[in-house]
Amino acid sequence: MKIAVLGTGMVGETIASKLVSLGHEVKMGSRSANNEKAAAWVKKAGPKASQGTFAEASSFGEILFNCTSGSGSIEALEAAGRQNLRGKILVDIANPLEFTKGMPPTLFVSNNDSLGERIQRAFPELKVVKTLNTINASVMVEPGRLPGAHAVFVSGNDVEAKGQVKQILEGWFGWKEIIDLGDITTSRGTESYLLLWLRLWGALGTPEFNIHIVKKG
C-alpha cells in the first residue's frame, strides 16, 4: 500500500519505519521537499522509503498518518492541498500540546473541543480517525513491548474508516484491546488524558507505559 506519513519527528519516524518494515511504500512529508530529518530516514529505511512536501506525500498516499506536532497540523494539511486529501483516511496521532507555557505542557484546545474535531471541521474531505495519541511512539507500533493487555482508542465519524484503522492497528501493529469511543468528539477524552499521561510519565519515570481497561465481570 502507498502511505503518507506527515511529520518527521519521533512519532513520524517510528510509524514510517514500521510501515516500511511491513512492506509498504511510505513517503514522509514535511514542509520542504528536502527536509534533512526525512532524508536521513529515507537513507536508513531503504528503497520503499521516500520523502517529499506535505502535498507530494499526501498525493502519493492512499492513506495518511498525521504525525505532525499538534500546533502545526492544520497548517500541514492546508499545505497538503485539498485535492490530495479528498476521500482519504487521516490517522490522526497528533496531540494539541502547548509547550510555550512551561513544563509539563498544557493543551491549546481541550474540554469542549479537540484537535481531532478541528481537523475534521477544517477538512471535511478527510475521514479523520483519532488513535494512538495516548501512547508513546515505541509502544504504538509494538504493543507487545508492555506485558499483558492494554488499550488503544479510536474516535471518528466514519464507521467504515474506523473499521479500516482497526484492521491496521490489529493486523499491522498487533493491538488486541481496541476500544471504539464513538464519533470524533470523543477525541476530547483521549487528548485530555494526555494531562494524566504526562503526570504518570513523571511518577513512573518512563514514557513506556499504557492503560488497560478493567471492567466488571
Next chain:
Amino acid sequence: MKIAVLGTGMVGETIASKLVSLGHEVKMGSRSANNEKAAAWVKKAGPKASQGTFAEASSFGEILFNCTSGSGSIEALEAAGRQNLRGKILVDIANPLEFTKGMPPTLFVSNNDSLGERIQRAFPELKVVKTLNTINASVMVEPGRLPGAHAVFVSGNDVEAKGQVKQILEGWFGWKEIIDLGDITTSRGTESYLLLWLRLWGALGTPEFNIHIVKKG
C-alpha cells in the same frame, strides 16, 4: 475515628456507609442541619452515623472527605469555617464537572489549574489530598468489584498526609495499586481524565470500570 463526610450525594453516601461499616463515627455534613438525604442515611446507617451542617461535621471530623459536587466545594468549605479545618486532611474526591452546557459534562476548570489546587489555595489550613475521583463510587470503597489489578491516584503537597490517605485506601478500602502522582498540581491529570472516563462509560455501557497501569518489565 471521627470522620466528616461533606456531601449527601451518591459518593458521600457510599463513602460514609463504608466508613461506618468499618466501625468509625461518621457525621454527614450538608448545607442545612436537617437535610433529608442525610437524615435518611443516618436512619439506615445506625448509631455510629449522624448528620449536621458543614460546620458541625467539620468540627466533629478528625479527617474530612469532600464528596460535594465540584461546583459547590469551595462554598461548602467556606461554610465549614476555617477554625474547623485547621491542620486537617481533606480527602478531595470532587470533580469540577460542569453540567449546565449539555451532555456529556465538561470541566469548569482544567488544563492549567484544577479544583484540587483551587481548594488548596483557598484553604491553606487544609492538607488537601486528591484521590478516588477517577472511579465510580461503588468501586471506590470496594475495588474487588472489578477483576485483577487497577489503579487509584493520589495528589497532594503534604507527604505525611498522602501517607495517611494511602493507608486508608489500602487498609480500609482494599486498594492495592496506589500511584502517587506528586503535588496537588497533578490533580489536573486526574480531573482531566474524567473527560476520557465519561466517553469510556458511553463506550463500555457501565460506569463500573477502571484503568490498570501497564509498565515495561
